Amino acid sequence: MTEQIQGGRLAAQAIDAEGVDTIFTLCGGHVMPIYEGCRLEGVRVIDVRHEQAAAHAAEAWGRINRSCGVAVVTAGPGVTGVVTAVANSFSAQTPLVVIGGARPLAQAGQGALQELDQRAILDPITKWSAVCMQPERIADYVATAFRHALARPRGPVYLELPMDVLFAEASGAPARSRSEARTFGDPREMMKAADLLTKAERPAVIAGSGIWWDGGWKQLRAFAENGELPIFLNGSGRGALPPEHPLFFQHARGKALEAADVICVIGTPLDFRLKFGRFPEPAKLIHIHADATELGRNRAPDAGVVGDCAAVLGILADGVKTHAGRKAWLENLGAADEAWWDQHRPEIESDSSPIHHYRLGAELDRVLDPGTIVIGDGGDVVAAASRVLRIHRPGHWLDPGPFGCLGVGPPYALGVKAARPDKQVVVIAGDGAFGLNGFEFETLTRLGLPAVFVIGNDAAWGEIRIPQIGLYGEDAEVATRLAPTPYERLTETFGGHAEHVERPEELAPALERALGAGAPAIVNVMLDPDAMAGHAYRGM
Known part of the structure; x- marks a missing residue:
């Protein structure tokens, strides 16, 4: 029995x-x-x-x-x-x-x-x-x-x-009830996609979270190299190509989408992050996604492939060919990337105090080991730091995704450390975002799971406050100011390592001490609340 x-x-x-x-x-x-x-x-x-x-x-x-x-x-x-x-x-x-x-x-x-x-x-x-x-x-x-x-x-x-x-x-014995089978896409649509990309003079490839979930980063690299295709990454797709790869571009995406003759979107929807697919009409669209209902949402693709990203890219990597006239296009995209860095170098290297958001991102990029898993939880501070901080490996960037949910940082750190206890985990958090689930810092200390929280503290809900002032004037700051709270003092109650940073030259030593502490740590970085003025509000 x-x-x-x-x-x-x-x-x-x-x-x-x-x-x-x-x-x-x-x-x-x-x-x-x-x-x-x-x-x-x-x-x-x-x-x-x-x-x-x-x-x-x-x-x-x-x-x-x-x-x-x-x-x-x-x-x-x-x-x-x-x-x-x-x-x-x-x-x-x-x-x-x-x-x-x-x-x-x-x-x-x-x-x-x-x-x-x-x-x-x-x-x-x-x-x-x-x-x-x-x-x-x-x-x-x-x-x-x-x-x-x-x-x-x-x-x-x-x-x-x-x-x-x-x-x-x-009684009842457990049994798995699913298949690991993958979908490889309609051969006719795959042929159309390969033909469009091979003939394109100005292609642009946007690869998103599907690359990570389907385990397709090796196939993406082969696809890019065989077709000499410029790659832009978003969401969990970040890190799918190393930042030094000659076909990876970070800051030229706007230029690429405006001028491309073929746009290939892989493993991500045509939502607000990609202007709802409202690319210039002459451009042909290839959309590869595991969800058939995403193909045609906001814009019908010229070639639509329903399939697993790794499986589809593995086939397309063998089907795409290089184009003789593409060198100038790649050089233009590289120049656009460099132009962004040149334009923002004064902010990236700024010695001002309070600290500029871009300088924080630059110091993180200098200090963090390439194997660090980075979690983004915030508005302006995460948007700015992610433009400067490079992600070196697949799956090493986590953010909430298109729902834009704040407060994911502490619980995401908990989940990641539970799965990968030997990994270095760093959370870049806004001060507002940290407040939503900040008591999970106690959970991390109680369980002995070290993660480092770098809190960009501008004493405001900055991503809302700045456009609020821009739209309604200086007197219209309503519900967007916070106190310059010394969050690092939570360690006095919960345990862990604390750092308070007010000047740029203090950043690197503070980060290094926190990373080496072997305990959950809070690095409270005082940021310039007006540094991101002029930065477009992404939700409008």
Whole structure:
């Protein structure tokens, strides 16, 4: 006779069977059997200070592993606490499994503790949701949740396990229920894409997060080199080509999109980051994406390929050829890149105090090891630093994605360090953004997971304040000023290493001390609140 075990342990076994060795949670009685199951099955349980952080951390654990993380939350406010993080995952098309507790089925509709129609809240921002009503089906439901989360387009899912189902005993062996098969694209569309790129005199390639998720950075490099194609990277695609590669361009994207005769977009949607696909009409568009519904959104492609980025690029790398007249185009793009650096060199090398955002990015670029995983969590400070700070390896840049969700930095650091404890992790955070989930610094110190937080402190919600003043005048600063808070003093309560920086020459030594401290660290950098005046607000 098959052994009967508690439903919570069945859930833990099924999570473990998916290769997940860590879950993220904020404790609650409705899901207590899952904790006991994880203890017995050797699955690590990391407890946080807010459910939103649990879901963000689980998403980051999945991102860095190119897999799917798990957040376990209790009923009612536990489930509602993850809504923002789930919405962020949904917008970014990143996989995430949220397991929510619920009142016992036997008490449905009777006004039980924390009773709520939880699926109705999460259905609009998940790919799939379900309630498991029998303990013997728990393993099946967990496997199904992972299948939906990881199927293209990837995204978050919600599985509800009521309290009486988790406490009940049953049997049920976990089993994976998905295929690793990849889609290679319609051969006719692939031929059109290869032909357009081969004949193009002024091609431009934009590669996004799909490159990382599909493991396509080697194929991207071969594709670029075989076709002599200029590459621009965004999202999790950053680092797919090393910054010194002659076909990688960073600051010439606007020029390229205005003048290109063929634009190839890979693994990213035609959203606001790419002007909703509103490129000059003469340009031909190639769009490669795993989600068929993205092809044609905002602009119909001349060649549309539904497929896995690595699989498609592996074929296109053999199909594209160099064009004899492309040398001048590449030289023009290189000149545009250099022109940006020349234009902003005074700011990058500025010795002014408070410190300029670009100078902060330059010091980070000088100090950080190429193997550092960098997390961006903020507005102006992240936008500015990312223009100067180079990312050297695939998967070594994390940001929230198109949802623009602030507060991801501390929980992302937690998720990344849980998955890669030996990696150096640095969070570039705005002072406003850090405040949203800053108490997760306590989680990092409590668990002994060192990460360095570089807080760009302009005592404001700078990305909103500057256009606010530009639109309405100096007297119109409403709800956008903060105090110049000494965030480094959190270490006096939580532990960790502290640095306070006011002058540019203090930056590098402070960063080096923080990186060498072997403990969670806060480097509080006082920035010029008006340094980014003239910088366009990206949401308008």
